[in-house]
Amino acid sequence: MIKREKRRYLALEVAGEQPVDERTLLDAVQASVRKLFGEYGASKTNLKLITYIPEKRQFVLRCSHTMLEKVRAAIASITEINGKPAAIHVVGVSGTLKALSKKT
Amino acid sequence: MKRFADLHLRAPLEDQTKAESMVRKASELRYKLVAIPLPLQVTKQQVIQLKHICNDAKVDLATRVNFSPRNSNELLQSLRRFRRKFEIVAVRCHTKDVARQAAKDRRVDLLQFSVTNLRQRFFNEAEAELASQAFASLEIELAPILQLTSYSRIRLLSRLRKEVATAERLRVPITLSSGATDEQFMRGPYDYAALTTLFDLPMSSALRALSENPWVTVARNREKLSPDYVAPGIRVVGRRTDD
Secondary structure: OOOOOOEEEEEEEEEEOOOOOHHHHHHHHHHHHHHHHHHHHHHHHOOEEEEEEOOOOEEEEEEEHHHHHHHHHHHHOOOEEOOEEEEEEEEEEEOOHHHHHHHO | OOOEEEOOEOOOOOOHHHHHHHHHHHHHOOEEEEEEEOOOOOOHHHHHHHHHHHHHOOOEEEEEEEEOOOOHHHHHHHHHHHHHHOOEEEEEOOOHHHHHHHHHOOOOOEEEOOOOOHHHOOOOHHHHHHHHHHOOEEEEEOHHHHHOOHHHHHHHHHHHHHHHHHHHHOOOOEEEEOOEOOHHHOOOHHHHHHHHHHHOOOHHHHHHHHOHHHHHHHHHHHHHHOOOEEEOOEEOOOOOOOO
């Protein structure tokens, strides 16, 4: 039997003055992962943007659980988005969306 | 639950609004203790003002001084004059002579090295052995990792990987701090711990370097600076009052 890949869901909060949409955020995270770990590393992260919660200004991102620390490092190393200063903070990590919504 | 500390929050004293927002951000990021570097001639009033800001944000404040001596004599002079005025003493080692003196001196808490000029990073086995005997910690600032780009970051990460391995092998405590001058470079403790995987510091050691190690340093120094302290293991438990 093929074992199902485990995933982790990350709740992200963008600190910065300009508004960020889903596409821009995912591009910034993917670019940072590629910059730090290359295309091979990026291919192992299985990054996917799940949702955007406008009332909390939070994004939920999914990645492979084996690459969680690398994805976190890549997210932490983002200092600008679209050429403007910004920072992305991970506000919660969980194995399921339900648990993540309880945490954040 | 871990209590995290940022021992190098470079909040500007002259800009109170910015300092306040940085301390508040540190509190939001779940730090319980911050150390802000202060000038040598800092007044009591300035320290009290900073303590007020930190109390409002529910963060403990440790006073810190950064020395950048040109030679070991200058370091010794500074230590003699200012050690008792600050809770944390960090030494930026620009020469090997200063690095060796700082590593063996028990009055020094943190050893810092240049992040841009890697020839001035003198943390090798000899330095680590001295530091380990004198309880000095190797301080690694994480904001430069965010600020540097391309080859300078690659070279720094490569150097840090070697230094961290040496420190772990010789049991030199590592202290991770932000070194942030702006909110943009401040991150939560778990994000910083994730960043340290870039230079192969194990997650457990990274979390220790952000929580236990800085708290141990601060607690040890606060005990030493208390008026009841006599010598290691000896303290005044009560004073006789003559009627």
